[in-house]
Amino acid sequence: MPFHDLALPVSKKRSEVDRQKKTRETEARARVGCISNSCGVVVAGVQDVTRDVTLESTRTVVVSPPSPTTEMSGDHKKVIKGSPSQYVKLNVGGSLHYTTIGTLTKHDNMLRAMFSGRMEVLTDSEGWILIDRCGKHFGTILNYLRDESIPMPENQRELEELLAEARYYCMSDLVAECEDAMKQKEPEKDPVKDPVCCVPLITSQKEEQMLIQSTTKPVVKLLVNRHNNKYSYTSTSDDNLLKNIEHFDRLALRFSRRVLFIKNVIGSNEICLWAFYGHGKKVAEVCCTSIVYATDRKHTKVEFPEARIYEETLNVLLYENRTGPDAELMQATSTRGAVAPVVCTSDDEEDRRGGACSQSGLGRLRSNKNNQLK
Secondary structure: OOHHHHOOOHHHHHHHHHHHHHHHHHHHHHHHOOEEOOOOEEEEEEEEEOOOOEEEEEEEEEOOOOOOOOOOOOOEEEEOOOOOOOEEEEEEOOEEEEEEHHHHOOOOOHHHHHHOOOOEEEEOOOOOEEEOOOOOOHHHHHHHHHHOOOOOOOOHHHHHHHHHHHHHOOOHHHHHHHHHHHHHHHHHHOOOOOOOOOOOEEOOHHHHHHHHHHOOOOEEEEEEOOOOOOOEEOOOHHHHHHHHHHHHHHHHHHHOOOOEEEEEOOOOOOOEEEEEEEOOEEEEEEEOEEEEEOOOOEEEEEOOOHHHHHHHHHHHHHHHOOOOOOHHHHHHHOOOOOOOOOOOOOHHHHHHHHHHHHHHHHHHHHHHHHHHHO
């Protein structure tokens, strides 16, 4: 080779190196450089390069978007059927469970259909069987399949959630147990109700006046004091005393929403006394005791004037409104008419008036005898 061929100018060598470097860069851009537009069309700049000639050309590559049916996560459907002792992995709403096919197919429900080969199930790439339900109560579902009984949740909301899951899996036995448990818990949901009948028991005179003055209802009071044994009782007194008490209870149950019934058992000279109040004032009184005279001593007699008690109870209902009853109406409806009400006195008052009564009675006897003689 001639010597002058080896001695190339420095500038020419340098231009050859630059050309080769540029060619390599163009090839690299042709492999990785691409520009994507919004229509899914990719335009790539490609340079067909040779060692001697550099020619830049452009070509278009169309890439179609992924199909909607493409399974991006690798999930696929399959039929599960195996021996009862085979374990399966369940992913129920993100809650992971291991159990056997025998447990899932033990009862006739939707889980048996899923794991006996009658239905397809969805699995992920790791083999977990996917069930699109909340997994909060799925452990309870599995325990019921294993043991056929479970402790019911105490919370009403959790009980309703378990009932919804049991219905989804078509577990009729568990549905029935949940419904029974909900019926038993229904009274707990109701607010506390007032008693049907509430009868205050008076402990002092001051308390009695406070109750009568503060209520807007008519008041019926029964005073019972069997401890007053000043005189012996007649043979029917105890029975009549019990009849008065039972009658008071019946009236209280019947009219408790309209009338305030109170019972007084504190010490008093009276033995059995009914009192009726309207607008805070006493309007009537029925005394059920009297003193009878025997040949040797006095006796206490207790009566049961049922009709009279009914009458006064109905009359006191007229005081429910603010104006009160009409006086003429009260007189027209009263069986007593214009007769003055009978005033019943206590034993002490009876003793004080005993002398006067005896004298007046003796006078009447003498007058009758004189008339007969004439």
